Amino acid sequence: MIYLDNAATSFPKPEAVYQALDRFARTSLANPGRAGHRMAIAAEQMLDATRHALNQFFGGAAPERWIFTLNCTDGLNLAIKGIVQAGDHVVTTDLEHNSISRPLRALEKAGVIALTRVGSEAGYVDPEAIRRAITPRTSLVAMTHASNVLGTVQPIEPIAELVRQAGALLLVDAAQSAGVVPIDLRxxxxxxxxxxxxKALYGPTGTGALYVGPRTDGRLRPWREGGTGGDSSSPTQPVLLPYFLEGGTPNVLGIAGLAAGVAWVAEQGPALVRRHEVELLQRVVDWTAESNDWRVAGRWDPQTHVGALSLIVPDSLTPQDLGAILDTSFEIAVRPGLHCAPYIHRTLGTFPNGTLRLSPGPFNTVEQITAFTEALSAITAGVL
Ligand SMILES: Cc1ncc(COP(=O)(O)O)c(C=O)c1O
Incomplete structure (x- = not known):
């Protein structure tokens, strides 16, 4: 199989991740902290070490500010539902994945918040449009760092500055950027x-994290309460981070794999991984430039792109048919459709069928990309 669906989840993982999972599962797969025996302590230490590694990798304020989650959706929901209050105004964009759009729309529909969705232009959000959307009631700006449909990286630095100046909080969805675009929270x-x-931190599924910065202290409420492995006497959730936001047994095995993935990325350097992926995509972009049938969605700029690219499918085909043909006849895995991001497809004019997204990873090769473009040429020649 030629796997070009790394924006959904990365495959394969670095060898060190498989080894870490195997080792941890055989030696330390206990419930962290709870019993105080050596295996429980080893599991707890692994969690602590991973929080330290994340804090160092992203330049956070403290290791305990990294809350382990089940996936990105879990972290985004914790952030959104934990922060907004009745009467708040929230700003978001048309690039968002449903994991931001749906919780916000549900709150808007229930009359809890007012919502402004800022539009993008060729895949990019203008910081000035965010500034104009902010009102004195805006408590939160929630947006993606990189579009999962187009791969376009948003100008998050100026946006972060202006949101801070306006006194609102900024929630960034780094699903497509963490591990490939350097993020320094300092x-x-x-x-x-x-x-x-x-995804690009190469842990297994069932893992994720939410960083909770100092300005959220006293404002972020847990949406899941329960056992924390430490102080059991308190009738309510202990307020100490990370336990305040982490009720229940964490995915210790998955996090052991994630730790190995983060170490692998830190060793390679995110810039190197991104460059490899973008160089592979450049070949596809060059191929579309010579084709009468295929177009790239959004503006292609290798400097501000991660390893995901959407192709606009010729009218005589649907992305779904194409994805199925690539899978069954060519053993190529790509992602057709709306990619859980319907608003940007409306903006692009590709709703409801969507586009064909390919997303290479660090282990894909030039030969595999050539096989992909040759497969598309063959399908187009046979069908059009
Ligand atoms: C931009 C973006 N946000 C959020 C998510 C949701 O991630 P998860 O499936 O880990 O919940 C994805 C997944 O593809 C994504 O691409």
Whole structure:
């Protein structure tokens, strides 16, 4: 199989991740902290070490500010539902994945918040449009760092500055950027950063994290309460981070794999991984430039792109048919459709069928990309 669906979840993982999962599962797969025996302590230490690694990798304020989540959706929901209050105004964009759009729309529909959705232009949001959308009632700006449909990286640094100046909190969905676009929280004032562990940090599925910055203290409410492994006497959730926001047994096995993934990325350097992926995509972009049938969605700029690219499918085909043909006849895995991001497809004019998205990873090769473009040429020649 030629796997070009890394924006959904990365495959394969670095060898060190498989080894870490195997080792941890055989030696330390206990419930962290709870019993105080050596296996429980080893599991707790692994969680602590992973929080330290994340804090160092992203330049956070403290290790305990990294809350482990089940995926990116879990972290985004924790952030959104934990922060907004009745009567608040929230700003978002048309690039968002449903994991931001749906919780916000549900709150808007229930009359809890007022919502402004800022439009993008060729895949990019203008910071000035965010500034104009902010009102004195805006408590939160919730937006993606990189579009999962187009791969376009948003100008998050100026946006973070202006949101901070306006006194609102900034929630960044780093699902497509964490691990490939350097993020330094000491330089960029992001209050809440959510990401999955299973994409470009190469952990297994069932992992993710939410960074909760100092400005959220006293404002962020847990949406899941329960056992924390430590102080059991308190009738309510202990207020100490990370336990305040982490009720229940964490996915210790997955997090052990995530730790190995983060170490692998830190060793490679996010810039190197991104460059490889963008160079592979450049070949597809060059191929479309010579084709009468295929177009790239959004503006292609290799400097501000991650390893995801959407192709606009010729009228005589649907992205769904194409994805199925690539899978069954060519053993190529891509992602057709709306990619859980319907608003941007409306903006692009590709709603409801969507586009064909390919997203190479660090282990894909030039030969595999050539096989992909040759497959598209063959399908187009046979069908059109
Ligand atoms: C931009 C973006 N946000 C959020 C998510 C949701 O991530 P998860 O599936 O880990 O919940 C995705 C997944 O593809 C995504 O691309």
């Amino acid at each position: 330089q960029t004032p992001i209050d809440l950063l959510a990401f999955p562990g299973h």
